[in-house]
Amino acid sequence: MKGRREARSPWILHFDTGSCNGCDIEIWALLTPKYDVERFGMMNKGNPKHADILLVTGPVTTKCAPRLRNLYEQMPNPKLVVACGDCASTGAPFVGCYNTCGGVDSVIPVDVYVPGCACRPEVLIDGVVMAVNKWREITSVSSEGARA
Amino acid sequence: MSSSFEQIALLALWAAVPLLVGVLLGLDRVLTARLQGRQGPSVLQSLRDLTKLLHKKGSYVNGSQAMFAYGALVLQASAALVLIMGSDVLTAFLLSGVGCFLMVMAALSVRSPYSHLRAQRELVQMMATEPVVMMIVLSLGYASGSFLGSDMDEMLVLTLPLAAASMVPVLLIRLEKSPYDIATAHSEIVSGPYVEFSGRGLGITKLAHWFELAVMFGILLLLFRLPDPALDLAVKAMVVLAVVVMTAVIDNTTARLTRWRMLRFSLTFCLGAVMLNMIVLYLVNTGVIQ
Numbered sequence: 148m149k150g151r152r153e154a155r156s157p158w159i160l161h162f163d164t165g166s167c168n169g170c171d172i173e174i175w176a177l178l179t180p181k182y183d184v185e186r187f188g189m190m191n192k193g194n195p196k197h198a199d200i201l202l203v204t205g206p207v208t209t210k211c212a213p214r215l216r217n218l219y220e221q222m223p224n225p226k227l228v229v230a231c232g233d234c235a236s237t238g239a240p241f242v243g244c245y246n247t248c249g250g251v252d253s254v255i256p257v258d259v260y261v262p263g264c265a266c267r268p269e270v271l272i273d274g275v276v277m278a279v280n281k282w283r284e285i286t287s288v289s290s291e292g293a294r295a
Numbered sequence: 296m297s298s299s300f301e302q303i304a305l306l307a308l309w310a311a312v313p314l315l316v317g318v319l320l321g322l323d324r325v326l327t328a329r330l331q332g333r334q335g336p337s338v339l340q341s342l343r344d345l346t347k348l349l350h351k352k353g354s355y356v357n358g359s360q361a362m363f364a365y366g367a368l369v370l371q372a373s374a375a376l377v378l379i380m381g382s383d384v385l386t387a388f389l390l391s392g393v394g395c396f397l398m399v400m401a402a403l404s405v406r407s408p409y410s411h412l413r414a415q416r417e418l419v420q421m422m423a424t425e426p427v428v429m430m431i432v433l434s435l436g437y438a439s440g441s442f443l444g445s446d447m448d449e450m451l452v453l454t455l456p457l458a459a460a461s462m463v464p465v466l467l468i469r470l471e472k473s474p475y476d477i478a479t480a481h482s483e484i485v486s487g488p489y490v491e492f493s494g495r496g497l498g499i500t501k502l503a504h505w506f507e508l509a510v511m512f513g514i515l516l517l518l519f520r521l522p523d524p525a526l527d528l529a530v531k532a533m534v535v536l537a538v539v540v541m542t543a544v545i546d547n548t549t550a551r552l553t554r555w556r557m558l559r560f561s562l563t564f565c566l567g568a569v570m571l572n573m574i575v576l577y578l579v580n581t582g583v584i585q
Contacts, residue, residue: 222491
């Protein structure tokens, strides 16, 4: 129950690590009346210390990597990372490029990969729901561990 | 109703303050969503947010930050208790004011310049609201001849209508609503003095803020007392709902103003209105105006 209660209020933080802005526009579309993610309790927070889920777009340029790591480290546990789009998931089409790290999981651990170029808002919602389910698992396991 | 039973009921009401304010803020979020053509979250969403925050780990930047946050919560909760138990309204207001100041101190206790900026903006907000609420509390005391909440006259709004009207901009500021959401301005500077808090610490500060809102609404509701308990409850519920609807509409139809505009409006129109109301009341009481 504890896990369920917490997962009803996922606050998101969005970070662009060198995206073409296609995925970013789709993330912002989630907040519009058409998709309205606030009905799931999701809120966009411009502060890593308040966020639960980090939505990352872009292939992570070498300049962005330390900033991404910094943001991730500032988020309180439990925290989840969703790589939004093909660039963030695999680095494609920038794999091997001299100034990119080749995807988010080369810098921080990723929990959910959302495919697409650009990823569609419906798939993004699915990705965040998957992250929320994973959050439920984490919190229920940790609360059971605390009880034991 | 026996006195001890009444006191237990009032204590239960105090314990239920976070629940009531949470539902009120949830209602505000639903109203905002509907005004924007969205479905919006559940009415209980603010309570879910608070529950989540209180269960998250988080960490404090330093010991002072934690001390100030817990201090703010204790003071705001005490202020709400004093007000609900029908004790000295002035004491409740001053306790709440010190609680707000401790939040500013919490924001100033860390080295982040962003936190300092928000703390200073919070101070400007306090400069805009505290004199107005102070004057409203003084006018309540003058009109009733006592600062005890239980001794306040009935329907003081009829003698102090401008005081009730002045509470609307004050509540707009305290509820962090446009056009006066100066400290917590979304998409400009975010989170107000809460910027360096995370997890449970953020939950504690939110809870302190909810008790502060309860004190502000409580001062407003002192103007709407009625002898019949059922009618009293109905009228107070309607007043709170009307204020929430009004603030949601104003929030969604206005753009953010500058802190100077906020100060000018608050310290001229709001403070002036309450003082004018007091002067008229004085002239009526002394027989100058029949």
